[in-house]
Amino acid sequence: MNDITPTRRNAPAAGRLLAHYRTMAHIRAFENAAERLYNEKRIPGFVHLSTGQEAIPAGVCANLAPGDQITSTHRGHGHTIAKGGDIGAMMLELFGRAGGYCRGKGGSMHIADFSIGMLGANGVVAAGMPIAVGAAHAAKLLGRNTVVACFFGDGAVNRGPFLESLNWAAVYKLPVLFVCEDNRWAATTPTATMTAGPGIAARAEALGLRTASCDGNDVAAVDDLAGELVRTVRGGAGPLFMIARTYRWSGHTSADAGAYRNPDEVARAKADDPLARTRAQLAELGIADADLDAAVAAAEAEIAAAIANAEHAPAPRLEDALREVQDVGAPDFARGARP
Amino acid sequence: MTMMSVVEASRRALAEEMRRDATVWALGEDLGRGGVFQQYKGLQAEFGPARVLDTPISEAAIMGAAVGAAMCGTRPVVETRYLDFTLCAADELVNQAAKARYMFGGQARVPLVVRQPTGLWMNCAAQHSQSLEAWWAHMPGLVVLVPATPADSYAMMKAAIRCDDPVILLEHKELWGITGEVEEGEPDARLGKSRLCRRGRDVTIVSWSLTVQTCLDAAATLARDGIEAEVIDLRCIWPWDQEAIIASAEKTKRLLVVHEAVLTAGFGAEIAATVAEATGARVKRLGSPRIPVPFSPALEAAFRRTPEEIIAAARMLVA
Numbered sequence: 258m259n260d261i262t263p264t265r266r267n268a269p270a271a272g273r274l275l276a277h278y279r280t281m282a283h284i285r286a287f288e289n290a291a292e293r294l295y296n297e298k299r300i301p302g303f304v305h306l307s308t309g310q311e312a313i314p315a316g317v318c319a320n321l322a323p324g325d326q327i328t329s330t331h332r333g334h335g336h337t338i339a340k341g342g343d344i345g346a347m348m349l350e351l352f353g354r355a356g357g358y359c360r361g362k363g364g365s366m367h368i369a370d371f372s373i374g375m376l377g378a379n380g381v382v383a384a385g386m387p388i389a390v391g392a393a394h395a396a397k398l399l400g401r402n403t404v405v406a407c408f409f410g411d412g413a414v415n416r417g418p419f420l421e422s423l424n425w426a427a428v429y430k431l432p433v434l435f436v437c438e439d440n441r442w443a444a445t446t447p448t449a450t451m452t453a454g455p456g457i458a459a460r461a462e463a464l465g466l467r468t469a470s471c472d473g474n475d476v477a478a479v480d481d482l483a484g485e486l487v488r489t490v491r492g493g494a495g496p497l498f499m500i501a502r503t504y505r506w507s508g509h510t511s512a513d514a515g516a517y518r519n520p521d522e523v524a525r526a527k528a529d530d531p532l533a534r535t536r537a538q539l540a541e542l543g544i545a546d547a548d549l550d551a552a553v554a555a556a557e558a559e560i561a562a563a564i565a566n567a568e569h570a571p572a573p574r575l576e577d578a579l580r581e582v583q584d585v586g587a588p589d590f591a592r593g594a595r596p
Numbered sequence: 597m598t599m600m601s602v603v604e605a606s607r608r609a610l611a612e613e614m615r616r617d618a619t620v621w622a623l624g625e626d627l628g629r630g631g632v633f634q635q636y637k638g639l640q641a642e643f644g645p646a647r648v649l650d651t652p653i654s655e656a657a658i659m660g661a662a663v664g665a666a667m668c669g670t671r672p673v674v675e676t677r678y679l680d681f682t683l684c685a686a687d688e689l690v691n692q693a694a695k696a697r698y699m700f701g702g703q704a705r706v707p708l709v710v711r712q713p714t715g716l717w718m719n720c721a722a723q724h725s726q727s728l729e730a731w732w733a734h735m736p737g738l739v740v741l742v743p744a745t746p747a748d749s750y751a752m753m754k755a756a757i758r759c760d761d762p763v764i765l766l767e768h769k770e771l772w773g774i775t776g777e778v779e780e781g782e783p784d785a786r787l788g789k790s791r792l793c794r795r796g797r798d799v800t801i802v803s804w805s806l807t808v809q810t811c812l813d814a815a816a817t818l819a820r821d822g823i824e825a826e827v828i829d830l831r832c833i834w835p836w837d838q839e840a841i842i843a844s845a846e847k848t849k850r851l852l853v854v855h856e857a858v859l860t861a862g863f864g865a866e867i868a869a870t871v872a873e874a875t876g877a878r879v880k881r882l883g884s885p886r887i888p889v890p891f892s893p894a895l896e897a898a899f900r901r902t903p904e905e906i907i908a909a910a911r912m913l914v915a
Contacts, residue, residue, distance in 0.1 A: 326668070328664075357701070358700075358701060358703075359699060359700050359701030359703075360701035360702065361701075362698055362699060362700075362701050363699045363700060363701060367699040367700060369699075369700040369703055369704070370703070371667070371700070371703045371704055372703075376664070376667060376668075376704075377696070377699075377700060377704070379692075380691075381687055381691055381692075384660070384687060384688070384691065384692060386660070387656060387657045387659070387660020387661050387663070387664065387688060388660055388661075388663055388664035388667070388692065389664060390657065390660070390661045390664060391660060391661035391662060391663055391664020391665040391666070391667075391668070391672075392664040392665065392667070392668045393664075394661050394664070394665050395664065395665035395668035395669055395670045396668070397646075398619075398621060398646065398647070398665070398670055399619070399669055399670065417656055418656045418657065418660060418687075418688075421652075421654035421656050421657035421660075422657055422660070422661075424652060424654065424657070425651075425652065425654060425657040425661060428652060580702070581697055581698050581701065581702040582697070582698055582736050582737055583697070583736070583737050583738070583739065583761040584759065584760055584761050585739045585759055585761050585763075585787050585788065585835060586739055586761075586787075586788060586834045586835030588736075
């Protein structure tokens with residue numbers, strides 16, 4: 258085994274942990290709001306919620322520099338928020354508004370912010386992986402000392418691009434941190450029932466990547482491990498592979514109640530709430546309850562303001578459907594193209 | 597003007613672009629050995645193994661990495677070896693490269709070139725011989741180029757590399773060896789413009805890639821019978837030169853579209869429908885039967901357009 262054993266700090270610094278808590282509170286508030294907005298039919302489309310998985314993007318992205326990049330998944334709200342995305346622009350996109358991150362052309366599954374290195378959520382499982390590898394390849398070609406964190410779920414390990422991307426990153430020794438968010442469910446199927454062999458880590462190790470895993474609901478553990486791995490990747494070690502174990506509280510999409518799951522399993526997962534755990538750790542470190550309540554209230558207020566702004570913001574114009582397609586051979590009103 | 601082959605023209609154009617712009621790089625299988633058709637011969641020696649990158653046989657990663665690298669400040673030239681293998685990277689090309697700019701609301705550009713050696717060659721059968729220009733034409737976001745001459749191979753390679761859109765460059769495998777005059781330097785690739793190969797008043801024949809020459813051979817025979825065919829090399833599938841084709845069909849009142857690809861839902865159908873709607877001209881298409889490309893030369897002939905069938909079709913339109 259070539260597993261990496263992370264060096265665990267004795268106690269996380271209160272300030273850093275509080276910052277994680279704030280990030281996680283924003284993600285939780287955003288996901289709760291998205292779920293409510295969907296149920297109340299106030300937003301079009303579906304949303305894939307990352308409720309219960311907040312500690313992973315918070316802990317990983319806290320270790321990335323502004324120039325570092327991430328790729329995301331269909332369950333990407335948390336990644337965008339943790340990388341420093343604009344919650345107002347995210348909410349506008351959920352409502353399909355002109356001012357949204359994608360001008361209303363992408364929706365939840367395609368939120369991106371290239372200005373902060375967030376290279377896109379992606380509607381296709383594992384599709385972000387070769388893109389992450391390519392971003393790292395560009396960094397190498399251009400002599401940039403940046404790192405790419407590639408988020409993907411456990412369901413992605415059964416797709417070909419998983420293998421091709423890991424192999425590629427290893428062959429060319431690229432600065433990629435692969436982050437598997439193992440929430441145990443691939444859409445509505447338990448991943449374990451569809452994944453042969455000794456497990457996810459073994460697949461990465463077979464391609465020569467060193468792996469490490471952690472409790473993905475413990476943000477301090479995620480932070481410690483990601484910090485060490487990002488430093489090692491940035492130092493030129495080539496790609497590394499991290500598994501963060503967690504659980505998806507909701508169904509696959511907002512339309513999926515997840516009734517196929519054992520209620521005890523869900524209840525156990527909810528008892529292992531990453532926010533509650535962080536809160537307890539912070540209390541031990543002497544942070545007052547009032548401060549933590551204030552952090553949650555601030556997050557909820559920010560989300561509420563984003564909703565208030567987005568709900569009545571202007572929709573894109575129909576003719577905007579024809580823009581941003583391509584430069585050469587763009588749709589042309591004069592030639593009879595109609596939205 | 598310099599006389600050179602298509603393979604030389606495309607190689608020179610790529611090399612010149614790589615000298616001009618350090619962010620241009622090529623990636624694919626066996627490029628260090630020059631590529632399947634020697635279209636990369638000598639480039640790794642000049643530019644090094646990082647910029648002329650030998651890759652694993654991982655089409656999804658080749659295309660996907662190129663998409664990521666294109667969105668992050670480089671201009672990759674993707675070699676697919678055979679067009680057919682692009683289908684192993686269909687998600688990366690169609691769902692990612694073609695749509696990234698749009699889905700992300702204009703935040704991203706994907707300036708990559710996808711070179712696809714296309715069409716019949718050496719009886720390679722069903723998985724090494726396809727012409728899929730109509731597939732790519734159907735995908736918003738892609739530019740689709742079909743050069744038929746060394747001059748166009750040279751100019752279009754340069755234009756494709758400089759284009760901020762993902763560009764499909766369909767390079768017919770039986771055209772690598774043909775020679776012609778090439779204007780070197782900075783020729784205008786005239787993307788979206790067709791090339792009038794032969795003037796005529798009686799019937800407009802539109803084709804592209806390998807079959808342009810077949811149409812010209814047919815036109816020479818038709819002329820001996822007093823039928824003057826106007827032959828147009830379309831050059832670009834998307835965007836295509838509607839203006840010139842419609843103008844020609846308005847003049848001749850008859851349009852014949854000829855391609856190697858399968859006739860059903862081929863790009864000839866789009867051209868014929870557009871021209872018929874715009875002009876009321878009589879239209880006809882010639883393409884291959886809707887079958888996989890067979891191996892035996894006796895069977896593969898079903899995919900070869902011949903001057904004889906073009907002549908017969910033109911006569912039918914003129915009659």
